[in-house]
Amino acid sequence: MLHEPAAPSGKEPASEFKKRVGVRMFIAYAVVYTSFIVINTAAPKLMGKPVAFGLNLAVTYGFGLIILAIIAGIIYNAICTKKENELAADEEDDVK
Amino acid sequence: MIYNASLMPIILFLAIVASVLIISILSARKTSSAKAYFAAGGSIPWSINGIAFAGDYLSAASFLGICGMIAFSGYDGFLYSIGYLAGWVMALFVVAEPMKKLGKYTFTDALDSKFNSPGIQLMAGISTLMVSIFYLIPQMVGAGALVTPLLGLPHYVGVIMVGSIVIFIVATAGMKSTTYVQFIKGALLIVFSTVLVVMLVNRGFNKDVSEDYHDFVELTAIADGDEVTGISESGYEISGRYSDGKGSFLRLTNNGYDNWWKVSDDGKLTEALSIVDSENGVKLYNGAPIEEQRFYPVGHMDKIVVNGEEVEATGPLTPFSYLSTIESSTVIRFVKHGFDFEGEHVSIWFQEPTAGSEILRPGLKFKVDKDSTPISKLNFVSLMIALFFGTSALPHVLIRYYTVSSPKDARKSTILAIIAIGFFYILTLFIGLGAMTSGVLDVESSNMAAPLLAKSFGKVLFSIISAIAFATVLGTVSGLIVAASGAVAHDLVDKYFKVKLTDRRKVVIGKLSAVGVGLIAILLGIMFKGMNVSFLVGWAFSIAASANFPAIIMLLFWKKTTAKGIASSVAVGMISAIALILLSPSMFERYGLSASQAIMPLDNPGIISIPLSFLTLVIVSLLTQKKVNTEKADN
Structure with a gap:
């Protein structure tokens, strides 16, 4: 009685596809994040260099990581939703 | 620091707490199952x-x-x-x-x-x-x-x-x-x-942050070699001195109050904030009990530089120019230090002019550049x-x-x-x-x-x-x-x-x-x-x-x-x-x-x-x- 999900989630035909896309996007983001840590520890003076709008690399990179996370999230949702809709449409066709 | 409570914050605080409690009581009526309690019923x-x-x-x-x-x-x-x-x-x-x-x-x-x-x-x-x-x-x-x-x-x-x-x-x-x-x-x-x-x-930004802000005083030291022997300005007497890796500090007595000052390299003395814990349990804030309110809020701009020129105030800015102004200016931070002196523990916050370029990159807390170690x-x-x-x-x-x-x-x-x-x-x-x-x-x-x-x-x-x-x-x-x-x-x-x-x-x-x-x-x-x-x-x-x-x-x-x-x-x-x-x-x-x-x-x-x-x-x-x-x- 206590081991089923809190709400039934139904069949998830797109789950493998979403997992693949998610892992790839995560790796891409992790590379950008790791580069940030590496620059801070290996070449910290680089972080003080001006980049754009009078802001240095530290501030630009920091804002960039936050904005990149938001954009990547929106893109990921769009890709997943498109695939889910496609598979749902295929299932409907099969039923017909 | 001493805070004086006023009516409006109390009213708003009570309103927030009341709203939260009302939401809880209303929700409680629908929360009898485990699924509802732990997962809001999904x-x-x-x-x-x-x-x-x-x-x-x-x-x-x-x-x-x-x-x-x-x-x-x-x-x-x-x-x-x-x-x-x-x-x-x-x-x-x-x-x-x-x-x-x-x-x-x-x-x-x-x-x-x-x-x-x-x-x-x-x-x-x-x-x-x-x-x-x-x-x-x-x-x-x-x-x-x-x-x-x-x-x-x-x-x-x-x-x-x-x-x-x-x-x-x-x-x-x-x-x-x-x-x-x-x-x-x-x-x-x-x-x-x-x-x-x-x-x-x-x-x-404005160098004159507010009318209430404490005017931090700068004094000139009279020195004999490396040792400070007196103060140029009248009314101050040296009543203690302490030095360590963080710098030299003097305790000065003025108008009956003892307070600590930092000696800078150019022979100036800058006013610090201090809390002294004595052995008998008395705590003095800038040489006085906390009720006398001699322990001030801090943090101000030392130099405001806009387009390469020093100004007194900037007026309205954009988000980008707000950050770039800090980058080119200098801020007075108050840095904490502690030491024992004559059987008392002294906590001191001394003025540290810090370039904006240092503030806007890592290093002030996490030592990744200056003074860093593996x-x-x-x-x-x-x-x-x-x-x-x-x-x-x-x-x-x-x-x-x-x-x-x-x-x-x-x-x-x-x-x-x-x-x-x-x-x-x-x-x-x-x-x-x-x-x-x-x-x-x-x-x-x-x-x-x-x-x-x-x-x-x-x-x-x-x-x-x-x-x-x-x-x-x-x-x-x-x-x-x-x-x-x-x-x-x-x-x-x-x-x-x-x-x-x-x-x-x-x-x-x-x-x-x-x-x-x-x-x-x-x-x-x-x-x-x-x-x-x-x-x-x-x-x-x-x-x-x-x-x-x-x-x-x-x-x-x-x-x-x-x-x-x-x-x-x-x-x-x-x-x-x-x-x-x-x-x-x-x-x-x-x-x-x-x-x-x-x-x-x-x-x-x-x-x-x-x-x-x-x-x-x-x-x-x-x-x-x-x-x-x-x-x-x-x-």
Whole structure:
């Protein structure tokens, strides 16, 4: 009685596809994040260099990581939703 | 610092508390089943859940702690914002949907979904409890810090007050009321933080921060060689002197008050703030009892440079020019130092002119450049790793996947949370730097930077921001206590000890657990008074990342993972992280010892405990493979 999900989630035909896309996007983001840590520890003076709008690399990179996370999230949702809709449409066709 | 309570903050505070209690009482009527209590019946719309996620996550650590750390240490505080947000990428891309599919009420359900293992139930239940408690400490410390300026009450009263209100909320209504409290609070926090930043940028910078700001005096020393023998200005007498690696300090007597000054290289003496603890228990603030109010708020611009020219004030700025002006200007920070002198302990905050270019890059707190050592760099890397991997392993974040109806909704609410949280974290840099330069900082409590900045815009904004900050603590503490009570009632009592419980009985156990965890949180909140709340949350992230994260990832991505591997990894990650924290320099200072005596040189254990947990899982899983294969063959 206590081991089923809190709400039934139904069949998830797109789950493998979403997992693949998610892992790839995560790796891409992790590379950008790791580069940030590496620059801070290996070449910290680089972080003080001006980049754009009078802001240095530290501030630009920091804002960039936050904005990149938001954009990547929106893109990921769009890709997943498109695939889910496609598979749902295929299932409907099969039923017909 | 002395805070005088006024009527408006009290009214707004009471209004917030009353609204929260009404929501709880109304929700309580619909909360009789375990599903309703622990997971709000899986019925929360994704949009509400997304903002509630933000409400959960933007805790006292984010609003009070990060803003405070930026106000005292510049960009290094902003590193927490970057790390906290980056962790959500992991949560969205890798964890959200699978965790939703696998679990029921708690993250232990998900870990245990393939195994039905008592080992996993026990270790994951305990880990949830431990992470929740470590996360509760900073929330309670934040609550104590808030009530002092808001209501003029001592720290411990604030902690007890928050603890009691939250125990009431959780013990009456559970996850549904917690979700709606978090939704309202998350939305209010983002809206009013935006208002604060708009007003701040529009005000720009001014060397003359306010009419009330203390005029910090500079004196000229009369020196004989290296030794200061007198003061050029009349009325000052040297009554003590102290030197160490941090510099030379003089105690001067003026108008009957003793105060400490820093001697600079050019023969000038700059006024400092000091607290002297004498052996007989008397505490003097700038040479006087606290009631005399000689202990001032601090933080101002030394030089404001716009387009290469020094100016007195900038007038309204844009967000970009706000940051670039700081970059080219100089700020007076007040840096803490402590020493023993004539049987008394002296805490001193001396003026440190700091170039904006240093403030807006790492280095003031985390030594990665000037004065850095391999250990200090490792400490920085360790923190950034824990923040990145900790988010997706926090129990109160994980349980929010179970309050929506489908994996798709879990994903959508996570994305909405990332947008809301990311936007807020960008604001923290402005709020922190604004507090640093607006003459509002209380050197005794970095946690009060954001509300005190709001106070510089008038009592109305201060009241609103403080009330929201208080609601922030209430909401996050509620979520954490629901997670902890779920661990006790569902993971330990029901599943591990296999006590036969009816649905209603399980809710009762959950509520009793909420009371117990709430009482522990109150006690720890009083004990850890004065520590920066974001720093404390860093520890909770380290424990979560070490205990839970390797188990979640390997369960999802490594087919050879076994139940024993998961249970051992959770145990090793949790125990090693907690042990390393207890042996860290910050804890040694807490024990009244020197930080240099600490057995563990790092303040952040993640870089050791996370790989250790992964390694344990792999080794134990490989060692227990044969048994699994045999079991499969038998089946």
